[in-house]
Amino acid sequence: MSVSTPAQPQLTHSGTVLALGPMEIPGVDPLDPEGLVPVHLLLADLLVRVPMWLPAPEPADTPHRLYLIWLRDGIERQADFELVNAPPPPLPPFIEVHVPLLMLRERSGTVDLFYRVVDSEGQMSELDPKVTLTIDMEGPELLRPDDQLSFVTPPVTGIDEPYLASNDPVRFNVPPYLRRSRRDRIEMFLSNSPNPPADGPDGVHILENISDPLVVELAADAFRRLNNGPAFIFYRVFDRAGNFSTRSAGLPFVLNLIASPGVPLAAPRIRPPAYDDNLIKRDDARAGVVVLIDPYLNWASNDRARVFWDDRPVADVPVLDGVVTEVLIPWLTMRGPSPDLVAEEVRVRYEIIRGLSTFPSFARRIQQDFRVAGQDHAGAPALLNPDLPLAEVRGLVSDEPNVVDHRDQDVGARARVFLYDDPQPGQVLRFFWNGIGPVATKTVQLGEVGGQLVFSSVIPWAVVEGIINPALPVYYTTDNGVNQQQSANTLVNVNTGAVASFPAPVIRHTLIGGTGTFLTCCSSPEIFFGVTWEVVPHTDFALNDEIRFFTHGYNNNGWNDPVVEESRFAERQSFSTPMDLANGLKFIVSPYDPVVYSLRLRGTAQAWYEVWRGPSKIGQSVIRRFRVDLAYPSGGFCQAGDVINCSSDGVPMLMGHK
Structure with a gap:
């Protein structure tokens, strides 16, 4: 373990002159009270980093002298020496010195290490407290070359599925060995060979205390990497410094397990139509997002699948042989626990669970976006959101x-x-x-x-x-x-539906012309003070019905657009009394100028009314179309105050003015 280098060491005062900081020994744990030196540091000179003391050498000073002292059995020995010159060049934050390899590997045991500085005036300062180091070059040792593990619960016919289901982890007894110490590490190795090559351990067990029972445990899954048939388990003991014993003899056993699925298993798929557009959205969630797991080799009865959506697990489902497994993903699992919705990429994977063993798949990366316009709601991902304001x-x-x-x-x-x-x-x-x-x-x-x-x-x-x-x-x-x-x-x-049809309004003036359709200067009674219309009684009228009467004209002879705006007329009356219902209602279109007079040059017009009962329109009359011609044959147009002589066929002649 290497020790980090502080930018500025925390200095302590020692002696009478200089402030000295603590040494650093890269690879030695500064919090270990024994100062155990790992064995890999015993292969070369041991590096020691001494922080620059204060006051440091100044340009006018003679060099300071740095001594690294190795103290064993009360005897001081100089491990290293450095002259530290004043600037320039600039002084380094640390001075590197070393304990020579021969001194380091002289023998196992405990030593004290410190440094001493003699300044330019010959005054000496010394680090206190000293650093304790433990040198351990004597590793654990098996008592006999044929020592081997033994099962705490021996299998009757070999290690099979029922045995692993009942013994996970599998426990082994370890024979006693020499130089047992606290934090010894026992590594276990499985192999189908009685003499396997060196390989990484299949399991590790730490003995926390010397008094711990010599019993180690190995996870049941470790056995699944072996082939069925004869197999062996070996062990080797490591101490805390890294010394280790020889490898033990192999404990033989017979393995008879169901073959494992191919690992890692194929990545899951998403059932169409979800993700056809490379994005999981709320409409997909409403339709149901289903993860598909393809069939795999070496299926076993009672296999189960567990899907993980962004590491959030879904309830296990059984797996059938040769059939695609479908797993419905719940909305809350897809959405996740965060109160804030974001567009994100999630990882989807699954595990095949067999007894206490799990076999992982490759992961598939999925894009999802569940953000909405407006606040979310408790019933999501339902389209209907009762929390939205009503229109x-x-x-x-x-x-x-x-x-x-x-x-x-x-x-x-x-x-x-x-x-x-x-x-x-x-x-x-x-x-x-x-x-x-x-x-x-x-x-x-x-x-x-x-x-x-x-x-x-x-x-x-x-x-x-x-x-x-x-x-x-x-x-x-x-x-x-x-x-x-x-x-x-x-x-x-x-x-706004269809309305009842009522009779057209009746004009209470004579109409001139062969077709009887012209309202003219000769219409009787005269029209200069308004054109009178009547809404005749009808059995469908009711008390308080409102009649909305309308007329408007066109500046052509065919009742087509454009409308003459000045000709528009509208008035409302109600059947206020039973007498109104019996007699009907009269409407006078006025004033003559501009409403009637605006149609003077052979215009066309129409009149109609609507029947309203309360806020509802219940009917509309047939439209009454008529023509208007207010011209004199001699020129000009009739107006109020004209003295008019009308021929038998209704041709007006201006005789004068009243």
Whole structure:
């Protein structure tokens, strides 16, 4: 054992002049009170490192003299001597001196080693306390050349599987030997040969104390490296210094074990489709990640397999001969104990367990990433995460929490949600409408934080239309590019389904022309103070139903876009009394300018109404189309205050003004 070199030795004062630091002897344990010198250090001069003392030689000084002293049986002997000159060159932190090999190997026993320094003034300083060294060149010795181990529990017919199952470790008696000492090491060697070549030990037993019983133990697995048939076990004794005895005679025995699997065994595989993309993710975990162990040679009944996922063991499973073994990996084993999820590489391996013996496989490196956008949850890796904030849906016109109805016609709706924990830019929320979608998305932007209210893109009216469901489920998923999570459902009251058909509104003016479709200057009553429409009674109307009446016109003769914006008209009335239900409701489209007058040049228009009962649209009328022509044949357009003469066929003539 080598001793580390401190950058600056801790100095102690000794004598009357110099401060001396402790010596270092590389390879000798400074904490060993006996200072035992290992035998490999007895093959050359023993190196001793003396730290530079203080005060060190100075340029004006004569050299200091360093003496290394070997003290045995009260007699001092000089082991080495060095003159230490003042700088330059710079003084080293240590001066290296040596104990000569002949002095070192003179004989075994205990000696004291120290050093003495004589400075430039002739004053002497001496290291105290001295270092005790023990030289041991006499190793353990067998009493007889034919000494051998003996079984504590002798096998009846040889060492077989039942014997190892009952005797692990296998115990042996060691014959007494010479020069037994504390911390002797007994090494055991197995072989199929009665005279094997030198090899590394199959087992080691340390005798902690001289009084320990001479009984050694050898693990049962050590016997499995031998071939079945005749075999032998040998031993050799080493003392603490490294001296050793001759090798013992071999104890013969017969080995009859089931042949071991080939070691190391082939690396495990991952059952498809998991890891087909070279990454284990949460969707793989939900489907079930299964490790596959291929058949191996020398299978034995009762073999079991134990899989390790990043050194986390999975419960043992039995192995059948010639069949691929499948081992399902639990989620918590894959995820690991760390509270923080990371993308990582893990090692997957397995062991075949036979009795008390284990046979390892090669490892396979697997990439896995279980990170999610948003906080994790106790039910992981399930897609549904009840800890995610619920979404809220609002129609863009109705603007009520979790309500979408006909008021939102043609504009659609939007979802909103408070962001989950630790959102990262680029993560995506996808919104699903009654399991369909995504119908809208939201991408997390730089600077957005957990708990912030964010909005989705518009959910189109085409998605919303045609549904009557007071509890339509809407959820969203989070996606970090690898794994997804799904929120619980938000129940949305949707009423955008088909509505009842009601009669078209009735215009209360005469219409001119061969087809009876023109609203003109000659329509009666005159239209200058508003065009009157009537919603006639109907059996499906109910008290408090609201009628929303609409008209708008087109600047062409075919009721096609573009619409004349000035012509738009909308008014609401309710059936407030039974009389209203009996008589119907009247609506006056006004003012004449600009609502009616804007269609003066042979325009087209249409009128209709919607029936609302509470927050829901329950019906819509047939659309009433008509044409508008407010032109005089002589030029100009009729307006309030005109005195008009109408021909029998409805042609107006301006006669003057009131």
